[in-house]
Amino acid sequence: MSISLLPPGGSRPKRADAVRNHQRLIAAAQEVLAEHGPAGITMDGLAERTGLGKGTVVRAFGSRAGIFRDLLGTDELAFQERVMRGEPPLGPGTGPVERLIAYGRARYAHLVDHLQVMRETLEPGSEVPASGVQFTQIHIRMLLAQAHIGVEDLDNLAVQLTLALEGPLLLALHAPPPATARNVGLFEDSWQTLIERVCTRPASES
Structure with a gap:
């Protein structure tokens, strides 16, 4: 697929x-x-x-905000290209669980790097930009299916994992993190923990 x-x-x-x-x-x-x-x-x-x-x-x-939307879109397509055709583990060539972990780590880094650009896309009455969310959801759904984790409803699980990955960083556009906030590396580690827990089947189902 x-x-x-x-x-x-x-x-x-x-x-x-x-x-x-x-x-x-x-x-x-x-x-x-x-x-x-x-x-x-x-x-x-x-x-x-x-x-x-x-x-x-x-x-x-x-408009000026339109410049940043197009900048964001250009970089988003470049990111998707890395995911679909780049080197493993982000790109093809390794197992689905490893790719899920790598995707979350790379996606967090990509979003954090583009927070300033995202802020500049906002105009009065406009929504928080969510470029790439659909791609993330489809990609996660595909890798979950390949991982054979024993869950029937992969569609809703993919939505939940997409929200866990994309949501907090988009919400961060509205309020700067406190000075005591942890750095992105720990978010990436938490994503790996989440994926490992989700994709580990109980021994009775193995």
């Missing part, structure tokens, strides 16, 4: 010139993000950096 990469946003422009312009703008936005952080990204700044008109930038993204 395999799954396709799931684009987290809307469809990309169809015209070849619009696609090229969008790629140029995304590349420029990634450079600015690396150099100056989210605060350095503006519509006017991207227009100046790429030599494109302000109207082109507006058509590509709609």
